[in-house]
Amino acid sequence: xxxxxxxxxxxxxxxxxxxxxxxxxxxxxxxxxxxxxxxxxxxxxxxxxxxxxxxxxxxxxxxxxxxxxxxxxxxxxxxxxxxxxxxxxxxxxxxxxxxxxxxxxxxxxxxxxxxxxxxxxxxxxxxxxxxxxxxxxxxxxxxxxxxxxxxxxxxxxxxxxxxxxxxxxxxxxxxxxxxxxxxxxxxxxxxxxxxxxxxxxxxxxxxxxxxxxxxxxxxxxxxxxxxxxxxxxxxxxxxxxxxxxxxxxxxxxxxxxxxxxxxxxxxxxxxxxxxxxxxxxxxxxxxxxxxxxxxxxxxxxxxxxxxxxxxxxxxxxxxxxxxxxxxxxxxxxxxxxxxxxxxxxxxxxxxxxxxxxxxxxxxxxxxxxxxxxxxxxxxxxxxxxxxxxxxxxxxxxxxxxxxxxxxxxxxxxxxxxxxxxxxxxxxxxxxxxxxxxxxxxxxxxxxxxxxxxxxxxxxxxxxxxxxxxxxxxxxxxxxxxxxxxxxxxxxxxxxxxxxxxxxxxxxxxxxxxxxxxxxxxxxxxxxxxxxxxxxxxxxxxxxxxxxxxxxxxxxx
Numbered sequence: 292x293x294x295x296x297x298x299x300x301x302x303x304x305x306x307x308x309x310x311x312x313x314x315x316x317x318x319x320x321x322x323x324x325x326x327x328x329x330x331x332x333x334x335x336x337x338x339x340x341x342x343x344x345x346x347x348x349x350x351x352x353x354x355x356x357x358x359x360x361x362x363x364x365x366x367x368x369x370x371x372x373x374x375x376x377x378x379x380x381x382x383x384x385x386x387x388x389x390x391x392x393x394x395x396x397x398x399x400x401x402x403x404x405x406x407x408x409x410x411x412x413x414x415x416x417x418x419x420x421x422x423x424x425x426x427x428x429x430x431x432x433x434x435x436x437x438x439x440x441x442x443x444x445x446x447x448x449x450x451x452x453x454x455x456x457x458x459x460x461x462x463x464x465x466x467x468x469x470x471x472x473x474x475x476x477x478x479x480x481x482x483x484x485x486x487x488x489x490x491x492x493x494x495x496x497x498x499x500x501x502x503x504x505x506x507x508x509x510x511x512x513x514x515x516x517x518x519x520x521x522x523x524x525x526x527x528x529x530x531x532x533x534x535x536x537x538x539x540x541x542x543x544x545x546x547x548x549x550x551x552x553x554x555x556x557x558x559x560x561x562x563x564x565x566x567x568x569x570x571x572x573x574x575x576x577x578x579x580x581x582x583x584x585x586x587x588x589x590x591x592x593x594x595x596x597x598x599x600x601x602x603x604x605x606x607x608x609x610x611x612x613x614x615x616x617x618x619x620x621x622x623x624x625x626x627x628x629x630x631x632x633x634x635x636x637x638x639x640x641x642x643x644x645x646x647x648x649x650x651x652x653x654x655x656x657x658x659x660x661x662x663x664x665x666x667x668x669x670x671x672x673x674x675x676x677x678x679x680x681x682x683x684x685x686x687x688x689x690x691x692x693x694x695x696x697x698x699x700x701x702x703x704x705x706x707x708x709x710x711x712x713x714x715x716x717x718x719x720x721x722x723x724x725x726x727x728x729x730x731x732x733x734x735x736x737x738x739x740x741x742x743x744x745x746x747x748x749x750x751x752x753x754x755x756x757x758x759x760x761x762x763x764x765x766x767x768x769x770x771x772x773x774x775x776x777x778x779x780x781x782x783x784x785x786x787x788x789x790x791x792x793x794x795x796x797x798x799x800x801x802x803x804x805x806x807x808x809x810x811x812x813x814x815x816x817x818x819x820x821x822x823x824x825x826x827x828x829x830x831x832x833x834x835x836x837x838x839x840x841x842x843x844x845x846x847x
Contacts, residue, residue: 292474293804295351300656301557301587302677303644304640304703310325310388310562313806321788324469324686324781328702332670334447337561337573343383345625346543346544346549346846347846348497348545348546348547348569349544349546349547349548349568349569349829349841349844349846350547350548350550350566350568350569351487351547351548351549351550351553351567351568351569351570351571352552352557352562352569352570353369353447353549353550353551353558353559353562353566353570353571353572354548354552354553354555354559354572354698354699355369355572355698355726356369356522356523356525356551356727356811357369357370357372357373357374357519357525358370358496358521358726358727358730359374359494359496359504359505360373360374360504360505360506360507360508360516360519361374361490361496361502361504361505362374362375362378362441362480362495362508362510363409363433363434363439363441363477363478363480363492363493363494363495364438364440364477364493364496364505365440365441365506365730366440366441366443366444366476366757366770367581367730367836368596368746368836369726370837371476371838372466372571372699372837372838372839373525373527373549374478374508374774374840375476375512375625375838376484376510376511376513376514376527376547376841377417377514377516377527378478378479378480378510378511379393379394379478379479379510379511379512380393380394380474380476380477380478381393381394381395381398381408381427381473381474381477381479382395382398382471382475382599383475384475384834385845386540386832388669388749388834388835388836389455390471390472392411392816393411394410394411394427394479394511395408395409395410395411395474396409396410396411396420397409398471400468400470401460401790402428402555403407403466404462404463404464404465404466404467404634405460405461405462405463406460406461406463406470406471407454407458407459407460407461407744408427408459408460408461409455409457410422410423410424410427410453410458410460411457411460411534412457413534414482414511415511415532415653416481416510416511417508417510417511417515418481418484418509419479419511419532420483420484422479422481423456423457423575424453424454424455424456424458424513425453425455425482426457426479426480426481426482427451427453427459427479428451428452428453428459428478429479429491429546430477430478430482430484431445431448431451431481432462432490432732433480433485433491433493433494434477434478435766436492436493437493437764438492438493438494438495438496438497438498439492440492440493440718440734440769440777441477441478441493441721442498442765442766442769443479443753443756443757443766443767443768443769443770444473444753444766445766445768446471446756446767446788447464447467447478447788448461448462448463448464448764449462449463449464452807454629455610456747459772460596462532462553465788465789466789466791466802467793468790468793468796469750469787469796470635470754472748472749472750472752472753473750473752475748475804477510478510478596479510480509480510481509482639482720484509485504488502488503488504488507489502489503490502490503490504490669492734494549495518496586496731496734497731497734497735497784499519500746502658502788504625506519506521507519511530511533511840512530513529513530513533513535513536513544513836513842514528514529514530514544514841515527515528515530522551522727523550523551524548524549524550524551524588525548525549526547526548526549527544527546527547527548527549527841528545528546528547529544529545529546530619530682530838532591533842535842539676539841540594540842540843541842542830542841542842542843542844542845542846543622543845543846544688544841544844544845544846547665547841550567553697553698554700555573555574555577555745556574558572558573559574559577559581559824560572561572561586561744562740562825562826563584563586564826565826566663568613568825568828568829568833568846569823569824569825569826569829570684570824571823571824572700573589573822573824573839574672574699574700575642575643575644575646575648575821577646577699578644578646578754578822580646581822581824584825586781586826587824587825587826587827588824588825588826588827588829589822589823589824589834590822590823590825590831591716591820591821591822591823591833592726592820592821592833592834592835593648593746593748593818593820593821593832594655594746594818594819594821594835594836595657595658595746595749595818595835595836595838596654596655596744596745596746596747596818596836596837597654597655597744597745597747597815597816597817597818598704598725598742598743598744598815598816598817598819599653599743599744599815599816600693600708600740600741600742600813600814600816601738601740601741601743601773601812601814602626602716602739602740602812602813603618603620603736603738603739603740603773603775603777604618604620604621604628604773604774604776605773605776606618606739606772609689609690609726610692611690611692611720611739612614612689612690612691612692612739613689613690614685614689614690618813619683619685619689620685620739620740620773622683623686623810624679624680624682624683625643625679625680625683626812626814627669627676627679627811628675628677628679628680628683629676629712629717629814630678630814631669631670631672631673631675631676631679632670632673632676632711632712632715632717633671633708633711633712633814634671634711634716635649635665635668635669635671635817636649636671637707638707638708638755638816638817639817641698641707641708642703643700643704643817646819646820646822647818647819647820648817648818648819648820649668649806649816649817650666650815650816650817650818651665651666651667651668651669651815652665652804652815653665653667653758653759653807654747654751654754654755654775654804655747655812655814655818656747657747657835658747658748658749658750658751658754658800659749659750659751659797659800660751660796660798660799660800660801660804661751661800661801661804662796662801665801665805665808673711673714674714676715676716677715677716679821680716680717681775681813685788686718687716688715688716688717689716689718689720690717690718690719690720691712691717691720691739691740692719692720692721692722692739692740693705693708693709693712693719693722693730693740693741693742694722694724694732694738694740694741694742694839695721695722695723695724695738695741695742695759696723696724696725696726696729696730697725697726697729697744698726700719701742702723704742704816705721705723705742706721708720708742709756710777714799719740728758728794731773732772734769734770734771734772736762736771736772736774737749738763738772741772741773743772745758745770746836747836748836751800751803752784752788752800755784755787755800755803756768756788757769757770757771757772758770758771758813759775759777759779759780759784759786759803759807760780760781760784760785761774761776761778761781762774762776767781773812773813775812775813777806777810780807781805783799783802783803783806784803786799787799787800787803802817821833821835821837823839827847828846828847829844829845829846829847830844830845830847831843831844
């Protein structure tokens with residue numbers, strides 16, 4: 292079946308093929324049957340596992356692989372969904388997405404530049420060894436050291452000290468009133484295990500390094516790693532000794548199987564047939580059908596993250612372009628031309644089937660300091676785009692390659708964007724890559740023009756530092772894919788980290804976001820409606836960052 296967008300002289304004709312359900316039988320056998328058979332055998336043989344015979348495994352089909360089990364090697368949504376079932380942070384979040392104790396039971400600012408954290412007693416790692424302050428100190432230091440991609444969260448931490456077996460102190464270069472907000476997703480690892488297996492430093496993910504921590508794990512979390520086969524499956528089993536199972540919120544899972552299935556049609560066919568229980572990324576064209584299916588539950592929530600286009604602003608000559616000796620994207624008029632050329636409401640309507648909202652903001656209004664008035668987009672105006680290109684010296688446009696990850700809905704949006712840009716003279720070739728090739732382009736800043744998403748936290752600093760600050764290997768601008776640099780903005784972002792007054796801090800965040808809006812190193816696109824489709828027997832808590840907490844999942 293072909294779905295064709297409404298076309299006018301100013302709106303490109305965009306034709307998208309819906310996935311063929313005829314793929315179902317062959318794809319299911321290849322992608323799923325072996326995984327479930329292996330899971331059943333493993334469950335029968337797993338020694339020392341608390342048996343819950345009335346609760347079958349939760350089977351999750353997803354388009355994405357976690358890439359690695361090393362919790363500091365990458366900072367990607369699809370990695371965190373899996374790795375942080377196995378590993379825990381010092382602080383976590385509750386059902387309402389507010390901070391709550393995790394491996395730290397309390398935290399206190401003892402001076403403007405010192406935070407003291409009391410650690411949870413009686414916690415054990417999956418190998419049975421006790422969790423102590425030595426592990427917490429080691430883990431924070433590991434996360435801060437290259438090539439960790441979590442270092443950007445801990446910028447400004449100068450030292451971590453053990454005070455006693457269950458207390459640590461974090462020394463800061465300057466005051467940071469919201470340091471606790473930055474500690475979620477800084478995983479705690481076992482120091483002795485890491486030393487034994489030669490993984491005291493994070494995996495060099497961009498360098499494609501293979502280490503013991505890539506396929507093995509030893510965390511304190513509610514689930515422990517049983518098996519990880521990259522791009523195929525990840526199998527987790529209940530950590531019976533986890534400290535949190537006594538919490539009344541806790542679910543009843545014993546085993547979870549994640550299977551990577553790229554095909555949208557195959558994932559949904561598996562859900563419909565009962566071969567999987569949960570699909571966290573259902574295709575947009577099927578949302579209304581899923582809502583109407585009495586056998587399923589569709590759980591939805593607005594995303595705190597959003598999608599962007601980002602320009603190469605570092606190189607003097609643009610790669611993959613017919614313009615030589617110049618980089619058109621260094622001209623603000625060209626960046627505005629790109630912005631005006633993209634009809635985001637049309638893309639949302641036709642490609643995403645209404646499951647998103649357009650945004651002109653660079654961070655969601657759910658982020659502290661991002662005001663709602665910044666959410667207005669520049670108008671779709673292709674005539675203005677052509678005029679701006681002519682003023683910038685490109686009356687005949689130029690060619691460019693757009694990098695995108697090869698997941699169906701992302702590719703479809705990128706196809707639409709490429710068609711719209713080509714219509715105004717920016718002749719855009721789409722290059723889709725699998726995630727293990729795409730994400731290094733993002734973090735290494737090697738793409739000329741790239742589409743990607745960012746999942747923010749409620750505090751703005753991590754996002755501002757990760758996306759907009761000048762890149763350096765110490766943890767600044769880790770996901771600044773276009774290598775945008777503005778020294779004045781850098782100073783403001785650094786000052787936000789150390790500003791103790793929250794009112795002034797919010798005002799500074801707003802100032803940064805206005806400056807970014809004036810300079811347009813990115814084109815903001817849209818924020819999705821997050822949709823999880825699941826069997827009726829599954830109960831979950833959904834967060835606005837698209838993460839699942841298996842500790843709360845209950846199978847009826």
